[in-house]
Amino acid sequence: MILLLDVGNTRLKWGLREGGQWLAQGAFAHDEAWTFDAVLPPPGRIDGVCGASVVSPELRQRVADALAAWGHAPQWLTPTRSCCGVRNSYVNPAQLGADRWAALIGAHAHGAAPCLVVTAGTATTIDVLDAEGVFRGGLIAPGVDLMRRALAGNTAQLPLADGGIVDLPTCTADAIMMGCLHAQAGAIERMYRQVAGLPGASCLLNGGAAAQIAPLLDVPLRLIDNLVLDGVAVVQAQGCFR
Structure with a gap:
C-alpha cells in the first residue's frame, strides 16, 4: 500500500x-x-x-x-525532460512546477491528449499537451480566491464577501465573484484555441474551483478529481x- x-x-x-x-x-x-x-x-x-x-x-x-x-x-x-510518456518543453525542465508536471502525466495516462490541462487552485495553471504527449507550454494566473482577495486588499470600496453564481450580477459581492470566474473561464477558452482544431481535443479541469468554473466554459470538458494525485x-x- x-x-x-x-x-x-x-x-x-x-x-x-x-x-x-x-x-x-x-x-x-x-x-x-x-x-x-x-x-x-x-x-x-x-x-x-x-x-x-x-x-x-x-x-x-x-x-x-x-x-x-x-x-x-x-x-x-x-520535473525532468521526459517521464511516463510525457515530454517537457520548458527551457529549464526542473523549473516547471511538480504539480503541473504530475497533472500532465495524469492527463496523458487518462488518454486525454491532445488537451488543455487546467488546475484551478490557489493559482490556476493552463497547460497544452499535444497528441504526441509533448507539453508545449502554458499559463499561470491567480486563482479565484486570490483574485477576490486582491480586490478586497487593494481597493477601498470592494469587500471580501461570498458572492453568488448569477448571469447578470446586481450587487457588488456577486459582481466580484462572477468577474473572477469569468476571468478564469476567458483565459481557459483563449488557451483552448491552441488545441481546438486537433482531433479529439478536450479540456481537463480539476482543482478546488473547478465546479464553479465548469458551467461557464464553452469547450469540450472533462472534470477529473485529483489529477495531480493520478499523475503521482x-x-x-x-x-x-x-
Whole structure:
C-alpha cells in the first residue's frame, strides 16, 4: 500500500493506493491539524510515501514530521525532460512546477491528449499537451480566491464577501465573484484555441474551483478529481521517483 501526496499552497491532498486502485482519498488544509492517524492504516502497513510539492522546505519538513511514525521519508517528484510518456518543453525542465508536471502525466495516462490541462487552485495553471504527449507550454494566473482577495486588499470600496453564481450580477459581492470566474473561464477558452482544431481535443479541469468554473466554459470538458494525485500514482507505479 502506497501513500501519495499533492502538497499545494493551501491544502495537502492524500490518497492510498494498492494494486492500481484507490482505496481512499482526502485532504487537510494547511491551517488545520493533519490528523493522519485518523485516516491512515497503522504504521507497518504503508510501503512508501511519494508526492508532488510546490511548497517551502519548511512545509515539506512538516509533512515528513507528520508521517514519521509510518517510517518512510516522502519521495518528491522532480520535473525532468521526459517521464511516463510525457515530454517537457520548458527551457529549464526542473523549473516547471511538480504539480503541473504530475497533472500532465495524469492527463496523458487518462488518454486525454491532445488537451488543455487546467488546475484551478490557489493559482490556476493552463497547460497544452499535444497528441504526441509533448507539453508545449502554458499559463499561470491567480486563482479565484486570490483574485477576490486582491480586490478586497487593494481597493477601498470592494469587500471580501461570498458572492453568488448569477448571469447578470446586481450587487457588488456577486459582481466580484462572477468577474473572477469569468476571468478564469476567458483565459481557459483563449488557451483552448491552441488545441481546438486537433482531433479529439478536450479540456481537463480539476482543482478546488473547478465546479464553479465548469458551467461557464464553452469547450469540450472533462472534470477529473485529483489529477495531480493520478499523475503521482503513474510515476510511482513506473518506478520513476528518484
